Amino acid sequence: xxxxxxxxxxxxxxxxxxxxxxxxxxxxxxxxxxxxxxxxxxxxxxxxxxxxxxxxxxxxxxxxxxxxxxxxxxxxxxxxxxxxxxxxxxxxxxxx
Numbered sequence: 001x002x003x004x005x006x007x008x009x010x011x012x013x014x015x016x017x018x019x020x021x022x023x024x025x026x027x028x029x030x031x032x033x034x035x036x037x038x039x040x041x042x043x044x045x046x047x048x049x050x051x052x053x054x055x056x057x058x059x060x061x062x063x064x065x066x067x068x069x070x071x072x073x074x075x076x077x078x079x080x081x082x083x084x085x086x087x088x089x090x091x092x093x094x095x096x
Contacts, residue, residue, distance in 0.1 A: 008071045015070065016058035026054045029074060032081040039084035046073045 003011070015022050033047055050073040053061045063069065068076075 002075060003071070011071055012069070015054075022054060022058070026051075029054075029077060032077055035084045036077045036080035039087065040076075040080040043076060043080055046076060049073065050077070 015025060029050065036043055037047070046068065049068075050070055053070045053073075
């Protein structure tokens with residue numbers, strides 16, 4: 001389920017003001033990459049940009065016009081991760 005604009009703004013604010021939260025968020029996202037890439041290999045460039053954004057000091061990464069920010073990219077990663085989990089469950093289940 002997509003986040004509301006209000007939730008995204010609140011989340012971005014917390015990422016920018018809380019370095020511990022930012023680090024934890026990046027670590028959890030990294031745990032999802034491999035599974036997300038199994039489902040959607042075209043995410044690799046977005047994942048690399050995600051790393052660059054979160055690796056930079058808050059507010060210093062310069063976005064190009066129309067470029068996704070870290071929250072929007074994370075939504076794509078999460079969607080692919082969830083989809084791959086569902087595929088894995090489907091593949092491992094048996095129909096009796």
